Amino acid sequence: MINAVGRDIPDYLLVDGKEVYQGRFAKDGQVLKRDAPTTVMHEKPVPDKLCATIREACEKCGAHDGMTISFHHAFRNGDYTASMVCKVLVEEMGIKDLRVAATSLGDAHNLLADYIEQGIIVQVQASGVRGRIGDVISAGKLKEPAIIRSHGGRPRALMSGELHVDIAFLAAASCDKVGNASGNGGKNNCGSMGYAIPDSKYADRVVVLTDTLAPFPNVPASIKCEDVDCVVVVDEIGDPKRIGTKEARVTQDPRDLMMAERAADIIAATPWFVDGFSYQTGAGGPSLAVTRFLEERMDAKEIKMGVAFGGITGNMCDLQDRGYVRKIVDTQDFDTKAIAHLHDRPDHVEMTVSDYANPANKGAYVNYLDYMILAALEVDTKFNVNVITGSDGVVRGAPGGHPDTAAGSKCCIIVTPLVRGRMPTICKDVTTVTTPGECVDVVVTDYGTAVNPARQDIIDCMDAAGIPHVTIEELQEKAYSIVGEPDPLQWEDKVVAIVEARDGTILDVIRQIKPYTFE
Amino acid sequence: MVIEKTAMAGTLESSDAQVTVSPADTLEIVIESSVINQYGRQIKATVEETLERLGVKNGLISVVDKGALDCTLKARVECAVFRSCDASMVNIPWGGVIQ
Numbered sequence: 001m002i003n004a005v006g007r008d009i010p011d012y013l014l015v016d017g018k019e020v021y022q023g024r025f026a027k028d029g030q031v032l033k034r035d036a037p038t039t040v041m042h043e044k045p046v047p048d049k050l051c052a053t054i055r056e057a058c059e060k061c062g063a064h065d066g067m068t069i070s071f072h073h074a075f076r077n078g079d080y081t082a083s084m085v086c087k088v089l090v091e092e093m094g095i096k097d098l099r100v101a102a103t104s105l106g107d108a109h110n111l112l113a114d115y116i117e118q119g120i121i122v123q124v125q126a127s128g129v130r131g132r133i134g135d136v137i138s139a140g141k142l143k144e145p146a147i148i149r150s151h152g153g154r155p156r157a158l159m160s161g162e163l164h165v166d167i168a169f170l171a172a173a174s175c176d177k178v179g180n181a182s183g184n185g186g187k188n189n190c191g192s193m194g195y196a197i198p199d200s201k202y203a204d205r206v207v208v209l210t211d212t213l214a215p216f217p218n219v220p221a222s223i224k225c226e227d228v229d230c231v232v233v234v235d236e237i238g239d240p241k242r243i244g245t246k247e248a249r250v251t252q253d254p255r256d257l258m259m260a261e262r263a264a265d266i267i268a269a270t271p272w273f274v275d276g277f278s279y280q281t282g283a284g285g286p287s288l289a290v291t292r293f294l295e296e297r298m299d300a301k302e303i304k305m306g307v308a309f310g311g312i313t314g315n316m317c318d319l320q321d322r323g324y325v326r327k328i329v330d331t332q333d334f335d336t337k338a339i340a341h342l343h344d345r346p347d348h349v350e351m352t353v354s355d356y357a358n359p360a361n362k363g364a365y366v367n368y369l370d371y372m373i374l375a376a377l378e379v380d381t382k383f384n385v386n387v388i389t390g391s392d393g394v395v396r397g398a399p400g401g402h403p404d405t406a407a408g409s410k411c412c413i414i415v416t417p418l419v420r421g422r423m424p425t426i427c428k429d430v431t432t433v434t435t436p437g438e439c440v441d442v443v444v445t446d447y448g449t450a451v452n453p454a455r456q457d458i459i460d461c462m463d464a465a466g467i468p469h470v471t472i473e474e475l476q477e478k479a480y481s482i483v484g485e486p487d488p489l490q491w492e493d494k495v496v497a498i499v500e501a502r503d504g505t506i507l508d509v510i511r512q513i514k515p516y517t518f519e
Numbered sequence: 520m521v522i523e524k525t526a527m528a529g530t531l532e533s534s535d536a537q538v539t540v541s542p543a544d545t546l547e548i549v550i551e552s553s554v555i556n557q558y559g560r561q562i563k564a565t566v567e568e569t570l571e572r573l574g575v576k577n578g579l580i581s582v583v584d585k586g587a588l589d590c591t592l593k594a595r596v597e598c599a600v601f602r603s604c605d606a607s608m609v610n611i612p613w614g615g616v617i618q
Contacts, residue, residue, distance in 0.1 A: 392556045421534045421586030422554045483588060486557035516555050518563055 004221075005384055005433045007508045010495060019505045024202040024438050027503040032360050035161030037204045040229075048177035049231045054088045054209070057230035058167070061205035063089060066097040068165040070203060072196035073104035073128075074171075074183060074332060078242030081209045083111040084234065090120050099123040103154060103353070104398055107131035108242070116141050123476035127151055128388075128398020129497075137496050138394040140512040146395070146497040148388060148434075148510075150355030151195075151331070152364060152404035153502040158202040158356040159360050162504060168203035170196045170223060175210040179228025180221035183333075183350075183404050184343040186212030188240045191333030191342045192312075193222035197352040200227045211237045222350060233292060249339055250292055250315060255446050259286050259415050262467070263373060263444045264293030268301070269465035271456060272370040272410050276306030276326075280405055281373040283311055283334050286415040290373045291319060298324060308364055309356065310401055312348075317341040318349065329365065331356045331401075357404035359502045366401070366408030374402055376416045376443075378430040379468045381472050383437030383452050385414065386430035388499065389425045393489040393513040395497055399434040403502050406439035411458065418445040424479035424486065426450075426472065431489060433508040434499060445479050490514040520600055524564040524580035528598035529587075537596040542605050543579040546570070552584035565589045568595040573616050578603075593618075 001009055003020035033083075041461060043365060051057040069089070071082040082102060089095040098121045105126050113119040113132040122143040127150060129137060137146050149157060155161035172193065173186030183193040200206050200223045207230045207397065208223060218227075251257065267273050267290075281287040292315075298304065308316050309329040314337030319325050328348040333339045342348050357366050377397060378386040385406070390396045406412040416425045426445065441458055443450045450472040451459045462469055492512040501507040522540050529537040536552075548570075552560055562584055569592070570580065584592070597617055601607035611617055 391554055422558055422588060423586065484558065484561050487560055489556050513556070516559055518550075518559060 001056065003506065004369045005436050005507060006382070007433060009340070009506045013498065013506060013509070015493070021436070021501045021507045024436060027359070032157050032160055035164060035202065037202055049179055049228060050177055051230045054085055054232050054234070055092050056094060057207045058089060058231050061165040061167045061207060063093060063095055063167060065095055065215060066099070067095070068099040068101050070165045070168045070199050071100070072170055072193070072197055072199060073102060073106070074193060075188070075192035075238040075243045077106055077108050078238035078240065079108045079171065080236055080238050081234070082109050085169045086112055086115060087211070090115055096120055099125070101125040101165055104128040104273050105130065105133050109133055111417045118201060119143065125149065127154055127400055129395045130397065132393040138510070140492070140494050142496065144317045145495050148399060148497055150357065150399045150403040150502045151353045151370065151401040152359055152366065153500050153504065155198040155354035155358040156360040156502065156504060158198055159358065160504065165199060165203035167205040167207060168199040168222050169207050169209060172208050172210045172223060174212040174214040174218055175208045175231055176214050176216040176218035177231060178216060178222065179206070179208050179225040179231050180218040181210065181223040181228070181380060182218060182221055183210045184339070185214055185218065186210060188236065188243055189339050190243055191339035192330045192350045194331030194340060194351055194353045196358065197222055198354045201226070205229045207232060209234055209237055211235060251289050253285065256286040256289055256419060259417070259444050259446055260289035261293045262449060263290045263413050263415050264297055266413060266442060266444070266449070266462060267371055267411070268297040270411055271461070273297070273301070273303070275303040277303070277370045278307045278309070278368055279305050279371045280310040280369060280378050282375050283313055284375040287373045287375055288313060288315060290415065291315065295319070295324060309351070309369070310405065312338045312342070314338050314341070317348065320345070337392055357401050359404070359414060364408070366404045369405060369409040370411065372405040372409035372412045374406065374412065374414050376414045376425065378425055378427050379414055379438070379440070379443050380427050380430045381415065383440040383443070383472065384430050384433045385435040385440055386432045388434050389432040389510060391501050393431060393491065395510060399499070402411070402463050403435045403439065407502060411441050412439060413444060414440060414444040415444045417480050418447040418475060419483050422483045424476070424483050426475040426479045427486065428476060432499060432510055436501070436507065439501040443472065443475070446473055448475055450475050466470050483492055490516070520573050520575050520604055522575060522600060523605070524603055526599050526602035528602060529595035531583060531585055533585050534580055534591070536584040536589055536592050536595050538599040539581040540599045541579045543577055544608045546577050546580070547574070548582070550582045550584065553588050554584070562591045562592060563591070564594055565592045569593045572618070573597065573600050575600055
């Protein structure tokens with residue numbers, strides 16, 4: 001069946017109430033009963049919840065074949081724990097048919113790629129898949145298609161019961177003997193635990209892994225003892241050098257700066273640029289640079305940013321320290337500076353990914369977002385965005401909060417070069433739709449800016465401010481004139497991953513890629 | 520032109536291509552590319568056209584492409600072939616077979 005973004009979704013996937021994507025607000029007002037985890041009565045006091053080994057915790061929590069386990073990705077490429085736990089489950093306990101529902105997976109999890117190839121991990125659900133896991137998924141090694149969900153789509157799926165986690169294994173920088181866990185106060189800190197908190201609330205069993213056992217009670221705690229079954233102290237939860245990167249430098253690339261300045265001009269020309277405006281950027285070079293150009297425009301108008309949210313970098317913290325930002329509400333920290341800042345500053349606070357982006361709650365933060373600055377791998381002439389599949393059709397990206405913030409924000413601006421090497425960013429049809437074009441308002445490139453024709457209000461603002469713009473088709477033609485028109489990718493029939501829209505309908509599917517031949 | 524010895528042009532930097540030519544009895548073109556799924560056919564056509572323009576009938580032509588534009592590919596193939604004949608230093612036929 002063809003869905004609202006023109007993608008043909010195979011009928012065999014449309015079972016058990018699964019529907020195709022019908023538009024960005026199609027499910028608004030739908031009533032949902034929250035799924036509930038099981039709990040276990042603990043009337044009789046015990047000294048602590050400590051387990052000597054991961055295996056002991058897994059046994060206590062009833063690890064079994066076919067179960068769904070979850071991990072969070074605040075420790076990103078430095079995470080040791082997901083691989084550590086899977087190794088125990090597979091190699092010590094012989095558990096089979098594992099389903100891994102991580103908030104994201106990447107280069108730190110190559111061991112899981114081996115287990116997928118061996119048929120031990122049969123399904124993956126994640127907001128992003130990078131590294132070798134993406135290669136094996138695209139090669140069709142999973143028994144069931146992977147499910148790719150946005151940051152808001154994942155807590156929605158937990159809430160609706162479509163994703164039910166048997167055991168959540170949650171790494172924490174510090175934890176006490178009964179499970180009060182935090183992203184700070186340890187030897188390897190990640191800052192915000194925004195991704196992990198919904199799992200602690202919705203999983204049947206919760207195991208906290210830490211390398212820093214803190215005195216009881218370890219408060220303020222992100223994960224509460226009432227939700228935690230077991231605590232395991234391991235040597236290292238991660239490689240600190242790869243957990244928090246050094247502070248992201250603002251780009252010096254003149255092309256990026258030119259695009260960033262244009263995006264800042266557009267923001268300053270629109271009616272939501274008033275005192276107290278809300279703002280988020282992605283962590284990419286040009287996106288981050290937009291913030292730098294906003295500063296002088298805030299000065300000129302004598303206004304301040306009310307709130308910055310989402311994934312936070314050190315340069316947003318700097319901006320707050322210099323008085324430009326009233327509150328930072330933080331789902332994830334991208335660098336060591338932001339991690340420390342969350343701990344030290346009372347007006348920089350943690351938020352859960354459900355509070356941030358979940359479309360199935362009573363109004364997530366993204367619904368109150370004025371400006372969202374994003375990057376893209378591809379944008380097509382319908383303004384659809386792809387951030388999941390590379391030019392070779394292989395899964396190697398993450399929708400993350402892209403679809404959520406684009407749908408919620410009043411003005412969603414994509415900042416991206418027209419071409420990257422030989423790859424046209426602006427194309428006729430994106431390889432995979434991760435964000436529907438109806439949510440995307442403005443595309444700024446180094447060869448011109450295009451505005452979604454649905455946003456005549458923004459076009460009028462830009463015209464009034466004298467900011468030039470072209471059509472998206474002109475940008476696409478310019479791109480193809482430089483790099484040539486790309487040949488269509490060659491796919492097998494087999495669906496290897498399902499891309500869910502944030503409301504749980506099917507936005508697109510990713511098929512197995514055929515090995516390239518010249519014939 | 521006749522490829523007289525092994526010669527190379529270009530780099531493995533992004534947006535470049537490294538072209539190596541060697542003498543051989545037949546013409547064989549081997550292409551590796553970071554964008555092969557979408558541009559393999561066009562890269563091959565560009566290399567073939569360039570070789571034909573230079574009158575190269577035989578040789579092993581290896582292209583390791585890192586997303587080079589057609590103009591870059593042409594230049595790297597031309598340079599490698601001219602280097603293989605020690606013809607790349609003087610009297611280059613600009614506007615002739617080198618376009």
